[in-house]
Amino acid sequence: xxxxxxxxxxxxxxxxxxxxxxxxxxxxxxxxxxxxxxxxxxxxxxxxxxxxxxxxxxxxxxxxxxxxxxxxxxxxxxxxxxxxxxxxxxxxxxxxxxxxxxxxxxxxxxxxxxxxxxxxxxxxxxxxxxxxxxxxxxxxxxxxxxxxxxxxxxxxxxxxxxxxxxxxxxxxxxxxxxxxxxxxxxxxxxxxxxxxxxxxxxxxxxxxxxxxxxxxxxxxxxxxxxxxxxxxxxxxxxxxxxxxxxxxxxxxxxxxxxxxxxxxxxxxxxxxxxxxxxxxxxxxxxxxxxxxxxxxxxxxxxxxxxxxxxxxxxxxxxxxxxxxxx
Numbered sequence: 221x222x223x224x225x226x227x228x229x230x231x232x233x234x235x236x237x238x239x240x241x242x243x244x245x246x247x248x249x250x251x252x253x254x255x256x257x258x259x260x261x262x263x264x265x266x267x268x269x270x271x272x273x274x275x276x277x278x279x280x281x282x283x284x285x286x287x288x289x290x291x292x293x294x295x296x297x298x299x300x301x302x303x304x305x306x307x308x309x310x311x312x313x314x315x316x317x318x319x320x321x322x323x324x325x326x327x328x329x330x331x332x333x334x335x336x337x338x339x340x341x342x343x344x345x346x347x348x349x350x351x352x353x354x355x356x357x358x359x360x361x362x363x364x365x366x367x368x369x370x371x372x373x374x375x376x377x378x379x380x381x382x383x384x385x386x387x388x389x390x391x392x393x394x395x396x397x398x399x400x401x402x403x404x405x406x407x408x409x410x411x412x413x414x415x416x417x418x419x420x421x422x423x424x425x426x427x428x429x430x431x432x433x434x435x436x437x438x439x440x441x442x443x444x445x446x447x448x449x450x451x452x453x454x455x456x457x458x459x460x461x462x463x464x465x466x467x468x469x470x471x472x473x474x475x476x477x478x479x480x481x482x483x484x485x486x487x488x489x490x491x492x493x494x495x496x497x498x499x500x501x502x503x504x505x506x507x508x509x510x511x512x513x514x515x516x517x518x519x520x521x522x523x524x525x526x527x528x529x530x531x532x533x534x535x536x537x538x539x540x541x542x543x544x545x546x
Contacts, residue, residue: 365416
């Protein structure tokens with residue numbers, strides 16, 4: 221009998237993702253991977269056994285690890301692979317509410333297409349982030365609305381998807397406040413009252429196209445430091461929203477962006493952060509940095525778009541000035 225040379229694949233499924241549809245897709249995924257020559261071992265995350273634990277305890281002997289779920293599931297899986305210290309390629313089948321990072325990388329949100337993209341893809345190096353002692357995949361942020369991603373009710377998210385975030389944002393709108401911060405990005409110092417701040421590696425955050433056309437690259441050893449000045453009147457809110465819709469935040473005078481490797485955030489009081497849509501703790505001082513080519517993710521090379529990196533200052537006037545409140 222010929223020796224079985226099928227590659228071993230560990231499939232990690234978050235059963236509550238995709239409006240609780242993930243488990244219903246499992247057999248189709250397993251069959252498709254089996255047809256492609258993989259020997260599949262499938263595991264579901266549980267309340268006391270998340271994707272990080274499964275990856276760390278079972279992942280070492282596999283040729284490919286595929287996780288199914290939202291950004292949080294991917295974050296846990298990536299953290300497990302990084303902790304293992306092994307160069308095991310990752311596949312991602314996004315079934316979250318917003319899927320910011322997957323969309324940025326060109327990963328299909330249709331399950332069948334995502335499976336095919338893994339089977340036919342190439343393991344491409346992708347940068348990851350470190351926030352204090354924690355790792356994250358695409359955003360560490362503070363400020364208004366950042367708590368929505370981890371405080372939105374899971375049952376509501378299962379029914380409404382990303383619209384659950386928008387509904388909660390309506391209530392948070394009237395609680396907006398400034399966050400005073402000193403931020404040091406690769407030695408350059410910024411200080412002020414900010415509506416929002418982040419260290420990220422994605423075109424969008426919370427479904428909002430913050431960094432389109434900003435030269436974001438996913439394997440250049442740099443993340444993007446983003447600071448949004450606190451609004452002084454409703455006209456400035458409309459001014460920023462207009463820039464985001466037009467994907468022209470680069471020319472908005474309320475926004476400061478730098479491409480950098482290291483960032484230090486300093487606050488006058490403990491300030492909560494979100495890491496990839498989950499609560500990341502509250503800090504008066506915290507360091508974040510980029511890990512160059514930390515993991516390899518299965519991607520279509522044709523979808524791997526490298527935009528020119530413009531590291532110049534991005535705090536300039538837009539064509540339209542904000543409307544003054546009357």
